[in-house]
């Protein structure tokens with residue numbers, strides 16, 4: 001069986017604990033390196049500027 005590319009739900013906020021960066025500091029979805037960060041409910045949310053994938057870090 002060939003390896004499937006994982007699809008990410010861009011409306012979801014992933015937890016870093018459950019989904020560590022495949023490459024540190026890079027977006028898992030698009031491999032982008034630019035993020036904007038904001039705080040929601042005392043959690044630090046990192047959003048990829050390129051694709052919008054969000055991760056709580």
Ligand SMILES: [Zn+2]
Pocket residue numbers: 027028029030031032048049050051052053
């Ligand atoms: Zn991305």
